[in-house]
Amino acid sequence: MRKSTAGAALLAAVSTVALGVLTAAPAQAAEYQSALKIRGAQYDAPGADRNSCSSGNTSQEYLTLKNYSKTATINLRGYVVEDATGNTFTFTASHSLQPGDYVRLRGGNGTDSDAKNVVYRDNCNFMWNNDRDTIYLYKPSGSFSDVHAYSKSGNDGDGNGYISFHS
Template identity: 65%
Template sequence: MLKKTLIAVGIVIATLAATATPASATEYSSALKIRGIQYNAPGTDDNRCKGGNTSEEYVTIKNYSKTATVNLKGYLVKDAAGNSFKFTADHYLQPGDYIRLRGGNGTDSDKNNVVYRDNCNFIWNNTGDTVYLYKPSGAGADSHSYKPSRDDADGNGYVTFH
């Protein structure tokens, strides 16, 4: 009887643990997290550097630390297919601050919380993808998968993770 009870308790605990965090997320101990992603730019996708809407596709990275300022220099953002962007310049995120990594070309600005990939190709798939954030050391900082049918209830092309 005790053995069956322990097995039942173990199943309940395993079920609760499995449902506490979405299966699509991998949580790491990191101040920087992927806040959300605008995976589908408004309008018809057009990756022309002039007149296109690649800059309307972005990933938001936020510093969730209450005390530490984090420099993005050396951090890497990737998708499941291996498309990537590495922050090569200093971009300091104060506690609670965020930055949007946008496609296309533009002027990077800490004041306006934006960095451009300087690449007019879309990186995030409209049908679903995985977003990876790596520390300069190569260690994982955060990652999330999304599927519009599961994660974008209002159909606006934006998914929030944290």
């Protein structure tokens, strides 16, 4: 039986590609290429939910975003936060996060403050579902910066309404 060197080369190339596909990183690992990540979420504000600007507790629901870079400052302008049903918030003002710094994106109304690390959504409705949701963070380019799905029963062991995603 005659062996074809072209056939052997093709088989080796296909085997290498197949091995590469089998050992490739999972699709969600792309999130770790971004320095800006979702640190955690207070998805269930303490107390009974009240969607009211004057007497509600939507400001107690928040998302913490952190700059995990050791050297780069990140300007949040243009970043978008979204939930599974399409509710969105876009950072329209410049807000710079130094390496290791964080910001809390809160519901309700208030004064954004770099000194207090807070940005308000200026919306008195809750954004995150209390039982389960998915939180998407998009870069200004539209690509993913980070994404996390959660459920109260699966991720919140102590039942306090807060989940950590990155330490």
